[in-house]
Amino acid sequence: MKLKHVAGSLLIGALSLGVAHADIKIGVVSSSTGPIAMVGIPQKNTVPLMPTKAGGQTIRYIPLDDGSDPTASVVAVKKLISEEKVDAIIGPSGSPNAMGVIQFVAEAGVPLLAPVGTAAVVLPMNDQKKWVFKTTQNDSLIATALLDHMAKTGIKTLGFIGTADPYGENWGKVVADGAAKKGIKIVADERFQRQDTSVTAQALKVMAARPDAVLIAAPGTPAVLPQLALVDRGYKGKFYQTHGAALPDFLKLGGKKVEGTILAASLMLVLDQVPDTHPSKKIAKNYVATYEKAYGAAPATFGGNMFDAGLLLERAIPTALAKGKPGTPEFRSALRDALEQTHEMPATQGVYNMTPADHSGFDERGRELITVTNGTWTLLK
Amino acid sequence: MDVQIALMLAQDGLTNGAIYALLALALVLVFAVTRVIFIPQGEFVAYGALTLAMMQAGTVPATVWLLAGMGATAALIDGGLALRAGQTRRLVGVLGWNLGYPLGLAALLAALPVKDMPLAAQVLLSLAVVVPMGPLMYRLVFQPIAAAPILILLIVSVAVHVAMVGLGLLFFGAEGQRTPAFSDANLELGPLMVSGQTIWVVMSSVVLIVALYQFFERTLYGKALRATAINRAGARLMGISPSLAGKLTFFLAALIGALSGVLIAPITTIYYDTGFLIGLKGFVAAIIGGLASYPLAAVGAVLVGLLESFSSFWASAFKEVIVFTLIIPVLLWRSLTSRHVEEEE
């Protein structure tokens, strides 16, 4: 039966190859199930909203789920490369998943647009990582904004609570680095599991260290529980959150108890308050509106990272088309070169400027300081 | 660490322990009666809590469609059997329960202003949706293989868990939910501030355990279940139907699971896949009780809760490592003290 299946798939593969010859094929790998599904689902949902035409060619997206498992990410990427012969890949959703696939996209010479936070996917730049472009602000970019604010408001000691996963882990590192530079002392460093029913113990430990402020790093709704635990135990200090908390559900679950929280994230949360001159405003507004129309809720910023990848490709494809036909190594290589030359391109998250050394390309226009007042996101001036 | 922190940790551990205890009881019960190690126990926790959250968000919970689907499948199988046997009266019962009930419930949920109803009514409706999935699951999944070896039952139980988590993601999405507390009251006990919901959790757990005890000691069905647990073949000879015992057991397990979910939803964030880890800890507690003793399982549950709470405080990054490593000596001790010759399963 195995053989029959293999033969069948080969047949189907051959047929579909014949039909869709002229299209530009973009593979998408997201973690729409498994532990980081909260990151992957808005990304997967964004795929149908992305540009379908560039340089007069049709773009076809082929989405695959990796179930949050890096092994499955590699399988998916190999499938996209050797079965679907894609011209570029967007994904995967998780940092380890992205780290695991880099060598395989580099070997095949397929550009990878990774919507992940950790800078390790593009730094230090080398022969393999030159195929990778990052469409999420480096965690350190966001962290610097938060730490600057802390330093400005006189915070000397900081407690850190992060998820016991790559997200919390990377944040733990960048905050430790950044805080030292600003003279802020980290007095407590705690971890929790996303599904933990109680983080009381961690909250008590943090409170025992009496920090001026607490930073919570968790992707999506898990960011709520530690903050509530601290508030319930009577913690009176300042709360900082990462862009992981930048989603409507944070306000819904947190209610009054997250009032006054400060976070740094892209402008998507506070579109109406951003001046019209902001280059990203129109694009982001458009994206949020179409997403809301399609799914009935605003997207988490993770979705915006996916959308930006689509925009980057849309801009790069016409240049690459001049050098080769879709489906050829020349086209892919030209696409990579074109992506690397992206200059002052506004997208939902901010403005991209890629260089051979910097494949992330965000500057401070890619983040805003935001606070919660009266149960809504407010731009912090 | 001072006394106050220790007390707070103890309170936290006890609250979690109370939930683990409930799940441990359900696991012990299911295993004793049906030999199924019930991995999907935790999914009922998530389903209960998230169904309630969906109602409060003003949508008809998707779980009711799952119930209808399971009911329709059961109706098809049992209805077919009844038809072939020519039992028209049984057919009516089969169709009524398996088709009529879920559809009626769906209609009710669509018609009633569920979102604005009192919490108690919402909780009852959630239970009405989730709990019948228990007996239906037994009918569809486990009854056809009731005599299979434990390993097969376990693997099937894992498969059900996989499917239920997948469905949970489909129904509820990846983001977590919380529900409003049963009571906003706070109680000051010396240096301790105890929230109303915590008291709810612990009290409900105690009440439920006592109620279960009464059920097993006093009622006919309870005694029938106990008889089945002690000696399946014997119980069958005495006219206790194993499939009835199985359904009843799964009903209780689903009830305990869903109720636990509803109870903890206000004090934590529940995700579609929260159930597994909670269920696992209930399982640990149940094993400490040797999958046989209810009181020991409850003690084990509190032990796990406390262990978790204190190790989170001392070394939160290593919490799971500590909890699960410390379980091994406990298991060893239990294994050595409960001597039973294991042979032919």
Place this chain on the structure above:
Amino acid sequence: MRTDRLVQGLFVALLLVLPAVLAPFYVTLLNYIGLYALVALGLVLLTGVGGLTSFGQAAFVGLGAYTTAVLSTTPELPGWIAWAGASPWLTLLVGLVFTATVAVVVGSLTLKLSGHFLPLGTIAWGISLYFLFGTLESLGGHTGITGISPITLFGVVLDAGEKIYYLIWAFVMVAVFTTQNLLDSREGRAIRALKGGMVMAEAMGVDTSRSRMIIFVIAALHACASGWLYAHMQRFVNPTPFGLHIGIEYLFMAVIGGAGHVWGALVGAGLITVLKQWLQDILPRLLGSAGNFEAIVFGVMMVLVLQRAREGLWPVLKKLVPVKAPQKTIDPAADTLPRRDLPTAGEVILEARNVTRKFGGLVANNDMNLTVKAGEILALIGPNGAGKSTMFNQLSGVDTPTSGEVLFLGKPVAGRDSREIARMGMSRTFQHVRLLPTMTVLENVAIGAHLRGGKGVFHAAWRQDRAEEARLLKEAARQIERVGLGSHMYEEAGSLALGQQRILEIARALCSDPCLLLLDEPAAGLRLKEKEALGDLLRKLRAEGMAILIVEHDMDFVMGLVDRVVVMEFGQKIAEGLPDEVQRDPAVLEAYLGGV
């Protein structure tokens, strides 16, 4: 040419050509199938054959993967281990040694766990190790370790899927054949007895704790090798593939494929890997790509498969391929096993002195005395509930008397385990037949000869035990012929009639070359002819100088056969003597006939 060899050969040939004809992606899939099959194969041995359920295999895969990842990526290794960084082959060695050490430590803690404690124990250390991988900074934390070099073999760098393919499948095939070899050997029979035959195996001198440890370590090593291959194929590791969920999935593969069958591991690993890919392709077309239905459909399908094929898929598939496992051949030219020197006739072999056994207030045996001499048959008889079985347990060392002692060959039996007693030359049958119903009569009897062989696991796995195996099988066959079961030699033991199963137990006991035979109701369920044959056999054994003790109900059978009779009632000896004397004893008549 044997058909099974032919099919296996075809399979290997197919494996060799596949990379040439398949698209690269399918080679990748085959690589993963190979890696999974390697782990599942360990589980077949551990869970399917040995009956020890483990959820923790993924953690052992992780040990293998992380050992090589750390050793081959750390630039400055400490001096004592620096040599290992030179080549992946050295890290494999380190990984295997390390995993074996961990497995022995973990195993010595958790394998003692009985019943359901064991699976939970495996969950516990599986989770602990997984979280340890994620938490330790030096192991790359949750993000993992990158930059692992590919394996080099004879100067070829295995950096592409179709290159490492051959290495992976070479590992799998070696594992398959060594496992098959192992199971078909002296050690293998001991392992196969773990599931449902531990008491019997111990009585035949098998060290079941050792056998459990052996399969636990072997399964761990398979997992470790898989992890090593994984790390060098993926050239990246992070904790996710070594978590509990994956551990459960390995068990899944083994059970779906057919947990008791070596090839089941390959079927299970292949089916689950391919099924997942297939669902990923087909479901979005059927149900739209709005939700993710793979897990749901997968779970439901697994339930349906197991509802229809409880033994897994391999037994079903096997029926489609017309391959019959070849019958074992008995080599008549094999050397005959050496026999122990039997004591001279009349020498006291077994002696019970004032044996009393109390259970709480109940006195089951009260001040019992008896002796069994070489070259005689002693019958222990008595009405139901007289305490015969309890006495039998005291004599065979299963139970220890409250007071008094049992001497076997002049040495006290108390404090010795069944194995030691078996080694001293006492062999027994069971009142409730204990045999392995799915094994052939020949293999069941050969378990009896366990202590007469010495070749271990490595010899068995690499077929270096054949000369000894031929001797053991020849002996087993000889005993089977002797008890008159020759025509059933290759049938499954479970298919025999109950009476024949009792006879089989005698053959098994004889196979251990005992000087004392303890038979618990051997004639129950036998027809007249069979009884006569059994009687003849026992007479022959007596003539050879064996001491035999029979516990029996069947007076006719006993009276014409035995030399002396001990009669028990209410836990006490009420008469002893020649059969004729005892039959006339008023106390005996009273006990049996209720006071005539």
